[in-house]
Amino acid sequence: MISKAMERIFIHNGKIKTMTGKEFTGSLLIEGEKIAALGEHLQVPAGVVVIEAKGRWVLPGFIDAHCHVGIGEEVYRVEGDDLNEMTDPLTPELRAIDGINPEDEGFRDARLGGVTTVFTGPGSGNVIGGTGVVMKTAGRVVDKMVIRDPAGLKVAFGENPKGVYGEQKKMPMTRMGTAALLRQALVDAETYREKLEQGKSDAEKKPERDLGLETLVKVLNRQIPLRAHAHRADDIMTAIRIAREFGLDLVVEHCTEGHKIAEELAEYGYPAVVGPSLINRAKVELKDKTFKTVGILAKAGVKVALMTDHSVTPIEELPLCAALAMKEGLPEEEAFRAITVNPAAILGVSGRVGTLEPGKDADVVIWSGHPFALLSRPDYVFINGAMVKPETRAPGEER
Structure with missing residues (x-):
């Protein structure tokens, strides 16, 4: 089952590769279906779902x-x-x-x-x-x-x-x-x-x-x-x-x-x-x-x-x-x-799509390690701001 887009998601302290030439340790804010902000020193806003990404790569889908x-x-x-x-x-x-x-x-x-x-x-x-x-x-x-x-x-x-x-x-x-x-x-x-x-x-x-x-x-x-x-x-x-x-x-x-x-x-x-x-x-x-x-x-x-x-x-x-x-x-x-x-x-x-920038679709993937390393895997996947991994399931729904 695919979740609906959460209103606000804050990906904290990840290794962010924007594919615009910028790569930094920082955070990314998703609001609805879009990327709202990203940067090295973003403060955690009130009323957001926080996902800790320390040590993990954050890339566009x-x-x-x-x-x-x-x-x-x-x-x-x-x-x-x-x-x-x-x-x-x-x-x-x-x-x-x-x-x-x-x-x-x-x-x-x-x-x-x-x-x-x-x-x-x-x-x-x-x-x-x-x-x-x-x-x-x-x-x-x-x-x-x-x-x-x-x-x-x-x-x-x-x-x-x-x-x-x-x-x-x-x-x-x-x-x-x-x-x-x-x-x-x-x-x-x-x-x-x-x-x-x-x-x-x-x-x-x-x-x-x-x-x-x-x-x-x-x-x-x-x-x-x-x-x-x-x-x-x-x-x-x-x-x-x-x-x-x-x-x-x-x-x-x-x-x-x-x-x-x-x-x-x-x-x-x-x-x-x-x-x-x-x-x-x-x-x-x-x-x-x-x-x-x-x-x-x-x-x-x-x-x-x-x-x-x-x-x-x-x-x-x-x-x-x-x-x-x-x-x-x-x-x-x-x-x-x-x-x-x-x-x-x-x-x-x-x-x-294709880059992590404010206003782009919130297609964001948090990787456990370098995406090209054989043992790495996507820990979190968002498409249009909706979390599709880990998969969310309705009560009683079987895998």
Whole structure:
């Protein structure tokens, strides 16, 4: 059971890492759903719930920049699998929010592991899979958990759409076919946008509504980015080529071979969400996977976030992924940024999450030790000012 937001919570004497460049021993005040104040010398106000954090780390809740929690449920493998509408390679009209179950166990794993915000969305079976959302990991109703919808349009390059539709003897059977279908869909959206504009002055020229083309117009207008599933370096470059042709915002997802073209990625300025790396080489595109990729990209100047691709890697292991990237050369501060500040910026929600600042959402985690240490754990987790760990339960409610 998730508690309601307490009115005022005072976290006292913790090692506070704000992710704004400030790190100090001090206190933090939560009022309702927001952070009200923090500093080294805050006095304990009257009428607050005091949580003693001496010797413990206090950080913003971590952010998983790419996963499938809620839409690809773990327990209900068939009944809860709503990842891919693999009946048409082009399905931009699909919306992840219509397939997310907030009672998926993955949400509980996330919040108890200190992951308070996620991007979740469709899978990569289609060339265009639909739109994803940014949402909190606590709540009973998806609509109230979502903080950005739509937050990006999922497209996929490489082996996945080839495998799905090649077996059906239909396009795309090749990488060329994937790129061609995506380009044509964007051209169709350009035409639709022109007709919409003409319809403003001439009602007879206004086209009939097309939900898929409406979504693609949002991409053309740079209201949402393409979130491009691309493992291999050549697929990454195809995604970039198309984004540049149409003047689109782009987020490179997975980016498994990104270390091979780090300078090019930095040159074009597109961010990368890297992972999952805490898996085996389950398919040919993962042949050269390595935790070194994140550090190489960050050093080149690419804005990088980490992902679990849950349930590929369990979502609660996001801090472990950051630690393993650090082990392979990613500086500690960049490792923290890859699961806080950077994903918040990439997802377009940095005004609410990713740092500890007055006015931001009270997504605060108190860790027993350094978050990247194997034996550390979140002792307290707050989402929107509500304590979700330790879990609160109604009288008589069983675990």
